[in-house]
Ligand SMILES: Nc1ncnc2c1ncn2[C@@H]1O[C@H](COP(=O)(O)OP(=O)(O)OP(=O)(O)O)[C@@H](O)[C@H]1O
């Protein structure tokens with residue numbers, strides 16, 4: 199892996215960014231929706247705190263912070279089902295990727311990182327800022343925590359990419375990949391801690407969730423931000439995310455290789 | 467050693483067809499069967515055959531996109547599907563019926579991205595791009611997003627994309643689809659130059675006989691996945707393409723004309739199609755004969771269509 203490859207990754211990422219930057223109206227509409235839902239979720243969860251001060255270690259402001267971070271991560275990690283790769287496989291356009299001297303998954307990951315950066319800035323920050331203006335949010339105290347949070351979000355994007363790639367690669371075996379996509383998106387929504395914090399789950403369900411890659415996509419970066427993970431725990435959290443990122447990418451790569459072996463390119 | 471070698475190559479597709487409410491039949495389509503041929507460096511090879519003959523399937527196997535059901539393939543000494551990325555650096559591929567450029571990006575951006583994929587040094591890129599822009603006349607639309615290009619413009623862009631990294635071998639599946647006459651001519655000249663000046667080996671599929679005539683030193687014809695002709699263009703025309711068609715427009719519609727040496731194959735109002743053998747008569751004699759029987763308004767001569775030639779060969783070689 200030389201400088202050339204990094205340069206290529208950079209070029210791909212830039213174009214991933216530019217592709218989404220080309221649709222500002224979609225961005226504005228999306229920010230609006232994410233913000234409205236942020237308020238709804240915040241008020242619903244705040245109602246729980248009328249009876250008591252803490253739930254599973256969360257106080258009201260940690261919970262509200264959790265909500266707005268979750269809203270900011272929706273597009274950044276692409277919670278609601280992604281099918282770019284599956285559509286290329288189904289249409290046969292993947293043939294155009296296979297004739298290039300770059301692994302299609304590597305190219306699509308680089309492209310996705312560019313997309314994620316755009317979404318983090320333009321779909322993530324605005325709702326978070328609105329949330330910070332209206333509610334009192336818990337903010338990381340020192341710059342190292344901020345840094346750890348940024349790294350953690352970066353890893354969350356890669357973990358999420360690995361998982362999205364896997365449910366997209368299913369398209370090699372079926373002409374209807376959407377079933378897998380919906381299941382995948384539902385699993386992410388439920389187990390990542392996006393809907394409610396994993397700590398609110400019954401113990402057995404929380405244990406189950408933590409045995410999956412899903413918390414690495416949402417819950418773990420939030421834990422770092424709101425200070426549920428501190429000191430050495432932060433490094434442990436990042437390590438867990440890193441392991442999941444590697445594991446999912448390796449699985450995706452293996453599945454892709456199998457898929458290509460039985461690929462039938464439809465048409466032309 | 468030949469640059470491209472195929473031995474006993476076959477590709478089956480299994481398709482499912484619904485047969486009643488819950489039953490689905492498995493049907494095996496033999497897209498390519500028992501294909502054996504080899505191509506020497508420096509050849510411009512025309513690979514033709516009717517729709518569904520197996521041309522695209524063959525090209526996909528040679529470029530490592532599809533894995534054959536049986537047989538051995540070697541391209542530049544590599545097994546395409548096992549060493550796809552190594553092979554990709556050495557070949558240029560274009561599927562006229564597919565979009566390989568990035569849909570949302572301006573053409574020049576796609577080319578710039580490919581430069582990084584193929585690690586073309588900046589100065590060589592500038593030089594190659596300049597000559598491609600000229601040869602393929604890309605300038606009027608080079609800053610336009612690919613999704614807004616017309617078919618012919620996109621094809622020219624795709625060709626540039628396939629050539630950017632100076633490939634040894636070009637695999638072009640219908641490279642002249644959708645091109646106007648001027649653009650077709652430019653593309654042909656461009657391919658001939660690449661072949662003469664840099665020894666690029668070209669394998670192209672087409673439905674346009676003129677491509678074959680102007681470009682190819684050798685042609686292969688396949689039908690139903692089988693090789694049915696291997697030779698040069700002249701031999702092909704001598705053997706099969708001897709029948710031409712004179713199209714005449716008469717003042718008044720009338721019944722099929724009876725003319726010496728010609729055979730009316732179609733009548734549409736005042737227009738008639740008269741087939742004739744080049745060896746027996748020529749268009750001028752035939753037109754004169756028509757003029758003695760009817761008032762002639764206009765006439766044109768049609769060269770044999772590739773599909774006719776292919777069909778005739780197929781009929782002749784059918785066991
Ligand atoms: N993915 C696929 N699944 C099933 N059958 C296929 C598939 N791809 C091709 N075929 C079949 O294989 C045969 C050869 O197709 P191919 O695309 O190679 O033809 P072609 O010679 O390129 O035709 P054309 O001139 O129309 O482009 C056809 O009968 C086609 O229906």
Ligand SMILES: [Mg+2]
Nearest residue numbers: 466521522639
């Ligand atoms: Mg074809």
